[in-house]
Amino acid sequence: MTVTPPRTPRTDGPPSVPPARDAAQSGVAAETAAATGKTETVETARTIETVEAAEAIETAWTAGTGGTAGTAGTTGTTGTTGTAGAAGTTGTAGTTEAVSGEEGRGSGDLPAVSRGFLARAALVTAALSVAGALLGLLRDQALARLFGAGSDTDAFLVAWTVPEFAATLLIEDGLAFALIPAFSMALARRSRGTPGDPVRALVAGTLPRLSLAFVAVGALLIGTAPQLVEVLAPGLPDPALAVDCTRLTATCAVSFGLAGYCSAALRAHRRYVAPAAIYVAYNVGIIAGMYALGGHWGVRSAAAGVAVGGLLMVLVQLPSLVRQLRRRTTDGERAVAHEAPRPLDTALLTTVLLFALCRQSQVLVERFLASQLPAGAISHLNYAQKVAQMPMILSVMVCTVTFPVVARALAEGDVERARSRVERDLALAACIVLLGTAAVVACAPQMIEVLFQRGAFTARDTAATAGLMRVYALGLLGQTLTGVLVRSYFSAGRGTWYPVGAMACGIAVTSWIGAENVHTWGVYGIAAANATGITVTALVLLAGMGPRSVPVGVRGVLRELSRPVQAALVATPAGAFAASRCHDALLGLAVGGLTVTVVFLSVGRALRAQGVVRALRSVHSATRRLSHGRS
Numbered sequence: 204m205t206v207t208p209p210r211t212p213r214t215d216g217p218p219s220v221p222p223a224r225d226a227a228q229s230g231v232a233a234e235t236a237a238a239t240g241k242t243e244t245v246e247t248a249r250t251i252e253t254v255e256a257a258e259a260i261e262t263a264w265t266a267g268t269g270g271t272a273g274t275a276g277t278t279g280t281t282g283t284t285g286t287a288g289a290a291g292t293t294g295t296a297g298t299t300e301a302v303s304g305e306e307g308r309g310s311g312d313l314p315a316v317s318r319g320f321l322a323r324a325a326l327v328t329a330a331l332s333v334a335g336a337l338l339g340l341l342r343d344q345a346l347a348r349l350f351g352a353g354s355d356t357d358a359f360l361v362a363w364t365v366p367e368f369a370a371t372l373l374i375e376d377g378l379a380f381a382l383i384p385a386f387s388m389a390l391a392r393r394s395r396g397t398p399g400d401p402v403r404a405l406v407a408g409t410l411p412r413l414s415l416a417f418v419a420v421g422a423l424l425i426g427t428a429p430q431l432v433e434v435l436a437p438g439l440p441d442p443a444l445a446v447d448c449t450r451l452t453a454t455c456a457v458s459f460g461l462a463g464y465c466s467a468a469l470r471a472h473r474r475y476v477a478p479a480a481i482y483v484a485y486n487v488g489i490i491a492g493m494y495a496l497g498g499h500w501g502v503r504s505a506a507a508g509v510a511v512g513g514l515l516m517v518l519v520q521l522p523s524l525v526r527q528l529r530r531r532t533t534d535g536e537r538a539v540a541h542e543a544p545r546p547l548d549t550a551l552l553t554t555v556l557l558f559a560l561c562r563q564s565q566v567l568v569e570r571f572l573a574s575q576l577p578a579g580a581i582s583h584l585n586y587a588q589k590v591a592q593m594p595m596i597l598s599v600m601v602c603t604v605t606f607p608v609v610a611r612a613l614a615e616g617d618v619e620r621a622r623s624r625v626e627r628d629l630a631l632a633a634c635i636v637l638l639g640t641a642a643v644v645a646c647a648p649q650m651i652e653v654l655f656q657r658g659a660f661t662a663r664d665t666a667a668t669a670g671l672m673r674v675y676a677l678g679l680l681g682q683t684l685t686g687v688l689v690r691s692y693f694s695a696g697r698g699t700w701y702p703v704g705a706m707a708c709g710i711a712v713t714s715w716i717g718a719e720n721v722h723t724w725g726v727y728g729i730a731a732a733n734a735t736g737i738t739v740t741a742l743v744l745l746a747g748m749g750p751r752s753v754p755v756g757v758r759g760v761l762r763e764l765s766r767p768v769q770a771a772l773v774a775t776p777a778g779a780f781a782a783s784r785c786h787d788a789l790l791g792l793a794v795g796g797l798t799v800t801v802v803f804l805s806v807g808r809a810l811r812a813q814g815v816v817r818a819l820r821s822v823h824s825a826t827r828r829l830s831h832g833r834s
Contacts, residue, residue, distance in 0.1 A: 335482030351659025362448030386471030417460035436574035458513030488512025594639020634814030645778030678734025709740030
């Protein structure tokens with residue numbers, strides 16, 4: 204490979220800024236604080252302006268960075284606007300354009316970091332991510348309606364293993380951890396006036412070789428599809444169908460690799476809209492493929508949709524990336540990419556990829572065991588898992604947005620700020636996922652009936668999937684904690700083997716419990732094994748927080764987590780009782796979900812759970828500002 208990441212790695216967040224006390228002397232403390240952390244922001248804003256400005260900035264961080272729901276996202280934007288007004292700077296008009304990089308430019312041809320930039324980036328990213336997740340739900344609904352839950356869908360879901368692995372390795376973790384610091388270094392060198400263009404030199408030294416590797420892996424998967432299906436699901440009744448689907452989905456080794464490369468490069472340039480839209484394009488391609496070709500190709504149409512969707516993921520980002528690579532250098536001359544290549548940090552890349560492989564191997568264990576059960580088992584597991592994981596996806600968005608803040612704090616040697624940020628992320632993410640868990644367990648039958656029970660998906664499939672979903676939900680807190688904590692281990696930009704070992708422990712537990720119980724409990728034994736294994740991984744990661752990672756207070760974290768857990772234990776039976784009183788599934792889902800929300804928030808507030816208290820405070824602040832604005 205060709206590039207060495209900087210010793211002090213950078214992420215896709217804002218550029219490095221001076222400490223808040225120095226910024227106060229130069230009159231830009233509010234902008235600096237918005238990029239460096241909520242604690243320093245509040246202190247500096249009080250020094251410069253008023254307590255109201257500090258509260259507005261705090262709201263922007265609390266709600267804006269976690270703006271996955273409509274209220275939270277609105278609060279983040281409102282708080283940012285209020286802060287700008289208090290400090291006497293620009294407002295927040297043009298959210299999408301600003302996040303895309305049209306807001307203004309600082310050093311190195313990057314967007315100027317304003318107080319609202321991160322909040323707007325979080326809002327746009329969250330909105331597009333939720334849109335992609337909802338389209339994924341529509342994709343699963345279309346699959347269930349057109350093909351039901353039988354041997355055909357089992358065959359496709361075995362082939363679905365390929366894009367699942369490719370997304371984790373090439374888009375979500377592997378390439379991002381390796382390439383974002385490398386592009387950040389190249390951008391920094393460009394801003395210092397290095398001859399030529401280090402960014403185009405990086406692309407010339409890495410993209411051709413990586414593209415060849417992607418093509419080679421794709422060709423290997425296509426050629427070995429029969430053997431791969433035999434390993435993944437030896438008990439399938441129709442392996443030929445799974446082989447055909449696998450050969451079609453294997454094309455994502457190329458498309459996902461290129462999409463991940465584009466995404467890493469754009470995020471390093473602080474262009475967030477196109478990378479956040481890739482799963483919207485992907486799911487549109489799959490849905491269109493099923494409806495356009497389903498009558499002639501059957502379930503193979505879904506695999507063809509994966510191939511089309513992967514291509515759309517590249518195309519949706521390509522125009523923005525081309526615009527960045529065509530930019531002129533700082534001296535006004537066209538860039539010349541002729542710099543000597545440097546190797547990648549192989550230790551970091553190796554540990555990240557191995558962790559991602561270990562985590563994704565949970566799916567392999569499940570499908571291997573389920574292939575020995577009657578037809579439809581893999582499909583029921585898939586539908587249950589996809590719906591149950593929605594709260595986890597929303598909760599992990601919090602730490603996805605704040606990950607650059609933790610990395611920046613560690614790079615500057617401010618371990619205390621990183622610790623405080625991680626502990627707040629854990630508290631907020633836990634509250635989000637436990638509220639969702641309570642709703643999933645309480646309203647599982649109504650949820651599955653509303654989402655899937657139509658066409659070939661029968662009431663029997665609804666009952667089986669709802670029962671599995673309740674078991675899966677027991678591991679959602681472990682899934683969220685793992686997602687938050689592993690970012691802390693890799694936030695310093697160096698390789699560490701501890702997360703790989705923790706994930707290996709969880710996989711060993713999942714495999715052992717699943718193998719022991721699959722013949723006795725069937726799919727329920729597999730789901731229970733998954734929940735237990737990921738919970739073990741989360742506990743091992745939490746126990747290792749210290750010299751290897753951000754040194755959070757483990758006892759304090761566990762004490763804080765116990766509060767939303769208690770709230771969920773009270774809210775779940777209340778919601779289940781309310782939902783069961785309604786004969787209509789949609790009405791039962793609405794009543795049960797509302798009951799869970801009200802009870803969870805009430806109990807959480809009474810127990811003073813940090814995530815609940817901060818969320819309610821943010822909503823109150825937003826409501827108060829809106830009422831003042833109308834008056």
